[in-house]
Amino acid sequence: MRGAVLRIHRQADSARLYGASALACLLACVVPSIPAFAQDISGMAADVPTGSQMLLAADTLVYDNDNQTVTAVGGVQIDYGGNRLVAQRVEYNRNTKRLVASGNVEVINSDGTKIYSQHVDITDDFADGFVNALRVETVDKTYFAAESAERMGGVLTTFHNGVYTACEPCEDKPDKAPTWRIKARKIIWNGEKKTVRFENSNFEFFGFPLAYLPAFEIADPTVKRKSGFLIPSIAYKSDLGLGVKVPYYFALSPTYDLTVTGSGYTKQGFLGEAEWRQRFNNGQYSLKIAGIRQEDPDEFIDDDGRNVDSGAAGDPNEFRGMMGTKGQFAINPRWDFGWDVLLQTDKNFSRTYAIEDFGDSVHRSSIYLTGLNGRNYFDVRAMRFVVQEEALPDDPTARAGKQPWVLPSLDYAYIPDMAVGGGQLSLNVNAQAISRDRLDRALADPNNAASVTSVRGIEGQSGRLTAEAEWKRTFTTDGGLLLTPLLALRGDAGYVNASSGSLNAINQMASNLGVDDDTRSSLARFMATAGLEMRWPVLFSSTSSSHIFEPMAQVFVRPNEQYVGGLAVPNEDAQSFVFDATTLFERDKFSGYDRLEGGTRANVGLRYSGAYDNGWSTNALFGQSYQLDGQNSFDAPDLVNVGEDSGLETASSDYVGLVGFNSPGGLSGSVSGRFDEQSFEIRRAEVKAAYSGLPISFSAKYAFIQAQPLYGFTTDRHEVTLGASAQLAENWRVFGTGTYDLEQSVLVKDGVGFAYSDDCFTYLMTFSESRDLSTKEVSQNIGFNLSFRTLGDFGSTQSSFNTVQ
Secondary structure, eight states, rough: OOOEEEEEOHHHHHHHHHHHHHHHHHHOOOGGOOOOGGGOHHHHHHSSSSOOOEEEEEEEEEEETTTTTTEEEEEEEEETTHHHHHHHEEETTTTTTEEEEEEEEEEEEESSSSEEEEEEEEETSSSSSSEEEEEEEOSSSSSEEEEEEEETTTTEEEEEEEEEEOOOSSSTTSSSSSSSEEEEEEEEHHHHHHHEEEEEEEEEETEEEEEEEEEEEETTTOOOOOOOOOOEEEEEEEEEEEEEEEEEEEESSSSEEEEEEEEEEETEEEEEEEEEEETTTEEEEEEEEEEEEOOOOGGGGGGGSSSSTTTBTTTOOOOOEEEEEEEEEEETEEEEEEEEEEEEETHHHHHHHTTTTSSSSSEEEEEEEEETTTTTEEEEEEEEEEEEOOOOTTSSOOOGOOOOOOEEEEEEOOOOOOOBTBBEEEEEEEEEEEEEEOOOEEESTTTTOOOOEEEESSEEEEEEEEEEEEEEEEEEEEEEEEEEEEEEEEEEEEEEEEEEHHHHHHOOOOOTTTOOOOOOOOEEEEEEEEEEEOOOOOOEEEEEEEEEEEEEEEEEEOOOSOOOOOOSOOOOOOOOOSSSTTTTTSOOSSSSSSSSOOSSEEEEEEEEEEEEHHHHHHHEEEEEEEESSSSOGSSSSHHHHHHHTTOOOBBBBEEEEEEEEETTTSSSEEEEEEEEEOOOOOEEEEEEEEESSSSEEEEEEEEEEEOOOGTTTTOOOOEEEEEEEEEOOOEEEEEEEEEEEEETTTTEEEEEEEEEEEESSSEEEEEEEEEEETHHHHEEEEEEEETTTTTEEEEEEEEEEEEEE
């Protein structure tokens, strides 16, 4: 034999001729041989930059011209285009066009994928080959191993006695079985179809065979979108029966797809769903439809023979369906346009059948246009609130028929970038137009239609336009006193077109309150405010802590609020009102635009904050508000009596306070309350405590609100809510929550559950109950979910049943 031997002592050498090209081919072909990661030959070749140089280090490089081989032996390391190969021996045969690497072969691809083997034998055109004792670890922590693998025709790769998992191996016990894995006699990867087929496979869970699967096929895990069946789910509900939901996904294009779902319920039959999704350069939209012809609609009939979903007496309500669509598009970097619309045959279809994205108890359908530029904001939208409830339309407590159309609602805020008069100027515009088909009123006696205590929404139309400007500037005196003068001007114009039934209800409410009915079909009002805020923060420091005490006072001078006291103005957006420490220093304490504060008012209080070297912090606030002159807006009734028993209806308001703390160990707590301005009796209180840590986390809350009869609450409200979570072991957790009404001695809602979670598997099991305080009906829900990383989720979308206690 004639040969030439060149010894190299672990330094880079310019391996020329066939040696260089053959070894480069090995780097380019080993990675595409792994089916779980779907990199075809052309794709891999493209990953190597044009003009890349190969660097070779080995103990010995041998050229055998007789046998037409080039061999690198001993600690071979090859770097090529960001890829690296390490082996004990690499040989290329020019006659057979085969390339062989052996001895602890390790390939690190440029994307981070690691391949381990003892023997790689492949042709230099990458079409056919054989790999022995193969192991693969990808950058997204998925793992594949096989006794051997062979590649044929450049398309099909077959793995013999293979294993696939997405669980990281245990460092301390590398031979320990992972949480889950799939063992298969044969795994076939089709590089053209991007599929992986498992034959004669077993699904193992914690090392125990859980299911035998003769044959099944999945999309290559690196393929983000591929047609096929998705993981099914199960559901149970007392009026539907047991249901199985099976979705099928159509990957029609890179920009649009379709999901068709069939659900079979033992009591109601087949439910069909279809969802179309499409993406564009500037946004996306979706369209979902669903329908069923119910086999047993009598399951929804109440004791009076009426369908609680449709509400019609004797209505079989066989066919039910929905159509929902969502979309959002960027007109330009500042402006967005979108919609979220739900249409259905009855008020409760989507919630009854748990239609994804449309099954909430209250769904807000809207079409909107939004603009955002720095501190400036614009939003206009049309809205409809869809209340999905199991209640009859003529039930006075039913909410579905009382919901308005908002056509439209507009908000605009503008703050100039430049200072105006040395201070900050802000402009706000709000407008709304409301149409309601049914009067929304509250009765003191459900059997007496004249006992109206509030009119929360009129039947008819109403509208309002509001514009407001505010300017303020802060001055600091030599003594550290902060003075902030404020000027504000607001104007409103509105109209009301109420039905005769609404006018009668307003008249009856006025009679019950002993006030004159002054309902108006149109109105215009204004409010001018001059204010001054004074703050004097004082710092006290010690070796281990610092404390800031800040006495604070505000005075707002303004005329009386117009058109109050005679129930002249509908109150649609300012019905929710809470006076506490967080709202003490608000210029206008009403929550919306339909009401506004009038008269001269002063707010006085003391704020405190403390910080300690050990990481603890404390804060507190205590104060009171005073009506100095003019009519007190909170003592003037409106259609919902929003200011009644609020704590602000007297000249000197109730006291409000808040004390809280936070610790570096995760413990926090606060106590807040409102106290009678004369007797200091508690009118409203809230106590919170929470701890976040291991192995236990908990939260507790107690709330008390004194009765507000004219505001709709005739009795005191006491409620306790507790929640806790405990880590039993490294991966196991149990949790629970409950809310108890102390006044009615009823457990309003409760729930318990446990969960297991690790790097590749999550299991969740929950049980919850909720009770209707008026009907005493108990709704119980059971849910579970299993999530296998890279394989999918399986669980119950809804599992509930109702009982009456």
